[in-house]
Structure formats: C-alpha cells, structure tokens
Amino acid sequence: MDPSEVEFLAEKEMVKIIPNFSLDKIYLIGGDLGPFNPGLPVDVPVWLALNLKQRQKCRVIPPEWMDVEKLEEMRELERKEEAFTPVPSPYYMELTKLLLNHASDNIPKADEIRTLVKDIWDTRIAKLRLSADSFISQQEAHAKLDNLTLMEINTIRAFFLDSLNCMYKLRSNLQPGSATGQFTDF
Amino acid sequence: MSDSLANDSGDLDQDDSQEELMTPAELISSLEEAWLNEKFSPELLESKSEVVECVLEQLTHMESNLQRVKKGDAKASIHRMEVDRIRFVLSSYLRSRLQKIEKFFPHVLEREKSRGEGAPSLLSPEEFAFAKEYHANTETYLKAVALKRMPPNLQALDLLKAVPEPCLDSFVFLRVKEKQENILIEPETDDQREYVVDLEEGSQHLMRYRTIAPLVSSGAVQLI
Amino acid sequence: MDSQSYFPVPPGVGMEENFFSLDDILLSQERLPTRTECAFPRLGFLEKSADSQDIPEGTKMELPLWLSKGLYEKKRRVLSVELPKVYREGWRTVFNADPTVVDLHKMGPYYYGLGSQMLHFDNPENPEIAQTLLQTFIGRFRRTMDSSQNAYNEDTSALVERLDCLEKELFKSGQSGLNGFQSWEKGRTSQLTASTLVLNYRKRKIADVQP
Numbered sequence: 001m002d003p004s005e006v007e008f009l010a011e012k013e014m015v016k017i018i019p020n021f022s023l024d025k026i027y028l029i030g031g032d033l034g035p036f037n038p039g040l041p042v043d044v045p046v047w048l049a050l051n052l053k054q055r056q057k058c059r060v061i062p063p064e065w066m067d068v069e070k071l072e073e074m075r076e077l078e079r080k081e082e083a084f085t086p087v088p089s090p091y092y093m094e095l096t097k098l099l100l101n102h103a104s105d106n107i108p109k110a111d112e113i114r115t116l117v118k119d120i121w122d123t124r125i126a127k128l129r130l131s132a133d134s135f136i137s138q139q140e141a142h143a144k145l146d147n148l149t150l151m152e153i154n155t156i157r158a159f160f161l162d163s164l165n166c167m168y169k170l171r172s173n174l175q176p177g178s179a180t181g182q183f184t185d186f
Numbered sequence: 187m188s189d190s191l192a193n194d195s196g197d198l199d200q201d202d203s204q205e206e207l208m209t210p211a212e213l214i215s216s217l218e219e220a221w222l223n224e225k226f227s228p229e230l231l232e233s234k235s236e237v238v239e240c241v242l243e244q245l246t247h248m249e250s251n252l253q254r255v256k257k258g259d260a261k262a263s264i265h266r267m268e269v270d271r272i273r274f275v276l277s278s279y280l281r282s283r284l285q286k287i288e289k290f291f292p293h294v295l296e297r298e299k300s301r302g303e304g305a306p307s308l309l310s311p312e313e314f315a316f317a318k319e320y321h322a323n324t325e326t327y328l329k330a331v332a333l334k335r336m337p338p339n340l341q342a343l344d345l346l347k348a349v350p351e352p353c354l355d356s357f358v359f360l361r362v363k364e365k366q367e368n369i370l371i372e373p374e375t376d377d378q379r380e381y382v383v384d385l386e387e388g389s390q391h392l393m394r395y396r397t398i399a400p401l402v403s404s405g406a407v408q409l410i
Numbered sequence: 411m412d413s414q415s416y417f418p419v420p421p422g423v424g425m426e427e428n429f430f431s432l433d434d435i436l437l438s439q440e441r442l443p444t445r446t447e448c449a450f451p452r453l454g455f456l457e458k459s460a461d462s463q464d465i466p467e468g469t470k471m472e473l474p475l476w477l478s479k480g481l482y483e484k485k486r487r488v489l490s491v492e493l494p495k496v497y498r499e500g501w502r503t504v505f506n507a508d509p510t511v512v513d514l515h516k517m518g519p520y521y522y523g524l525g526s527q528m529l530h531f532d533n534p535e536n537p538e539i540a541q542t543l544l545q546t547f548i549g550r551f552r553r554t555m556d557s558s559q560n561a562y563n564e565d566t567s568a569l570v571e572r573l574d575c576l577e578k579e580l581f582k583s584g585q586s587g588l589n590g591f592q593s594w595e596k597g598r599t600s601q602l603t604a605s606t607l608v609l610n611y612r613k614r615k616i617a618d619v620q621p
Binding site: 002003004007097101129132133136137139151154155156157158159162163165166167169170171172173174 | 422423424425426522526529537540541543544547548551552554555556558559576579580583584586587588590591593594595597
Binding site: 001005008009011021023024026028029030031033047048051135139140141142143144145146147148150153157161164165168171 | 210211214218225226244245248260261264265267268269271272274278353355356357358359371372373374375378383388389390391392393394410
C-alpha cells in the first residue's frame, strides 16, 4: 500500500475546528456535518478541516494528545517498555504530519511536537524490526501486534511478507515429496 | 442552497428492501473494508457487486444533484470533495481486483467454471468478461510470437500450470472485528507443536492467510 | 500509487519454478557438473573436445540445469549430477558457522534457487542441503533487513554486491517501503503523473503523422 493511501484513510479521522462562517447542516453520503456557526467548535473530518483551513475559513483545534507534555510522557514510556505502548491515535504519525504541515499556526510548539512524534516513531520502528527478526529466526507461526499502526506496518510490509514467503518455500524443501512440481512439463 | 443535495437515504432503502438495510454511511465503510481486504489478501476475493452498485447509485444521484447547483456554492464544493474521495476508493478497489485477475486469470476462470449451481460468483459479469478476454488474448499472443514456430508436439501450453497460483500460505496482518475462539495455529517446524489462540475483538495479528481466509469472507476479521 | 502497468512474475523459489519468471529462466541456464551413465549415440557434436560421433558412457561434462533435469531419471540411470561445490559439506560447514560472511553473489548468484533445484536429484545429502539453505536465509535476514531499511538516499551497490538474487529482490522491496515512507514524509507523493503508456502512445501518434 502506498503511504499516501494510508494518509487518505487518516484524513477520515474527526478533528475539531472553529469556523468563521455559518452554514447549515450538510448531509454527506458518509454522514451529516455541521451546522457551522462562527466561533462555535464543530467536529469535521480532517480532509475537510484542512480544506477549510487552506481557504482561511477556520481555526483547527489540535487533538488533545498533540501536546508537548503528553508526548514527552509517551516518549519515555515507549523507550522504557519493551512492547509497543498504546498510541493516542491509530493515525498519530499521519495526523501529526497533516496538521503540522497545513495548520501549524494553530498548534502551540509545533516544532517540538514534530520532533517528539518522530522520536516515538523511530523508537517504535526499531522495536518493529527487532520483532520481525525474532519472528523470522524463531520461525513463529503467529504474532499478536496490538497497538501497531497501519503506517508502521506499511513501512515493513512488502519486505517482511516477501521474506516470510521465501522462508516458507525454503522450509517446504525440507519435506521431500511435498513438492508438487516434480519435473513439471508445461 | 436547497436541500436538494440532501442524501435521500429513504429512496435507497426502499430500492433494496430485500437486502439487509444499510445506511449510506455503512455502505461506504463496507466499500472501504472490501477495498483493504482486496488489497491485502493473496487471492481474489468474492466480488462485492451489490456494494459497488449501491455506491455507484449514490454517486450518480449526488452528481446529478450537484449539476443543478449554482457555481460557488459552499456546500457543493464539500459534496464534490466527498464524491471524489469515494470515487477514489471505488476505482482503487476495482483496479486491485483487475490486477489480481490479470495475475491469476487461468485459476480465476477455473474456479468460476467449477463453481456449483447457486454458489456466489467470484467475479462480477464485467470482470468475468475481462478475464475471458484476457485469457484469449494471452493465448493468441503466445501462439503468434512463439508457439506456432515450435514443433507440433510442443505447441500446447497449459496456462493453468504455467501461471503461478495465489499462495494461500502467505502471511497477512489483520484486525479482529468479531471475537473468535480456538483458532488453530499450525506448527512451522517439526519441533514446534500446534496450538490454539483466541482472537479478541480489536486485537491485531500476523498469521497465515489460509488459517483465517473464511473469517475474511464472513467479515469477522479485517485485513490491514 | 502503484502505477506499474506490468507485473513481472516472481521466481518460484524452492523446488517449484515459475514458467513465466525471468529469474527462473536465467536460473535454469546454470551449469551443473554431470557424468553420463550410458552412451548418447550421435550426440558427439555437443562435446566439442572429443571427435567421436557418440558421447560414451562415463563422460564428464557440464550441462545446464534444464537439460540435466530433463534427462535425469531416478529409475533408469541416464545421467548422474554432481553437487556444485558450494552445496557440499565443506561449504555447508562454513555456512553453518556464520552465513553472513559469505559472498553469495560470487557463490551464486542463485544460491537459494539452484540449491533448491538440486533437491530434485537423488542425493543422500539432500536433507542437510535443504536445512543449510533455510538456516543461511534466516541467519542473513537481519543484515538484509537492516541494510535495506537504513540506506536512504545513498549508493546501495556496496550493500547488495554480496547478496544472492533472491536477497537482492527482498532488499529492493525493503528499499521501496523505506523510500515510499520517506518521500511521503517530505510531502513528495502528492503529485500524480501520467502513465508512461499514455505518454508513449502520444509520441507514437505524432511520429506516425510525420512523413
């Protein structure tokens, strides 16, 4: 899957905005939005929030977890724990990038947040590689991967699944006779 | 702007009252689920023709409403953005199916041929036509460029054997939507033993596609 | 977005071969040391070094994998196939000690592929060969993964030169995962481009019109 497709999914997450215009309720296929009143916070999907923001029609309120103190705590925990710790949003990386790139003026300490999230991401990716290696070397058949996000899985997916496939084929060599392709004539 | 853009979900529900009732929002999520499942499963999944048709109906309905709206309408632009997003998912879904049909066409057609009376079809009518045509074109092409120049006893080529089958033993990532108990995990090596796991709702796993393939088609797990 | 218009067929890996896979076709050209177990009448022209009309029994020669597989039969001994050095016990000991030090490109480049294909020929050492292939892959996995996931925007030729063809493919898919993520992070994925097929088609049309 392309990272931009993961980002596309992240854009469906809801975020609070404060509009500076008024508009009645909109009946979208995917659900109703609004009504919009100047100064009154309202929940909209990120794709709409960013569009309105770019047209200077609203102010974006960052999600609660997008906060230096909270992220610092999370970073410490992530570094301390061996397992993956729960993430504040299944799209934390994508949302950070989207909101910081398009609405950084609405987010206090944007640069610090960017660095913190990147730190958390790096720690998690290092853990992910470690688990991938042990999954392969132990030749395991099942792993529980709670708390991993789609973007994290996605960075390693093609490589990891292809490797597992190769390993499976090489392992089936060990059972002679199980191979169906004995001198196949096409 | 009038309410003409309002989504007349009432109409739609009446149309397919024989089907289980689905709100448009649920319809869109089931399209997205089908999209991800199709993207990540090693084999071609059952065609979700009804979902595709219903979504298309919603989109045409919305688009025809949008044509009647004056330029510069604030709501219309938001509706257009939504329509574009849904269209993207829809095309990506259909495209990933076509890619798999191209990759596995002899096997897809074989499965379609051996399908029992009344069993649900793997392919939509359009996909079936595409697969047949692709098969015929490939054969004609191979004959024209190589096979007809071979000695007569070497001119036959069994595409079922020549084109690799989907590998159902591939690993997949998945998220559990409905709790499942006692899923049997087969051992990978001789010194391991088989064991069972429970799949808790909301948990995520990495395991062989073959083990959970029925759960993907029943909708109990979502591939991620 | 995945905009490839053609998906190459991957190699079969293991004992199977994929008919349409270019890698497997190249693999089938690998030469194996063989010995004839009966006379091959009137095929002497294949053996350039001898003048005789027939290939006599007991001639040692190198044959490509596809031909050896075709001629080999378990019941009727037509041909015996020797193990290439890299799969023999001496080298297996090296692989079992530390698989990461070996230059698999030089020893292969189809180390895993050819090794798996060798299992088609009856050999008492087959179980050990299969085991070594698997363990070598596992032992080298970490290195393949780390190098493919860490090398961003740099010359990777030094990293891949000691990899077997299969590992090279894995390295590539690791790199595309990394590069995809990195360019997304830098905001470089948002541009859509026309498919090359369409561009070429337009060019051809113009070329057709010109006298």
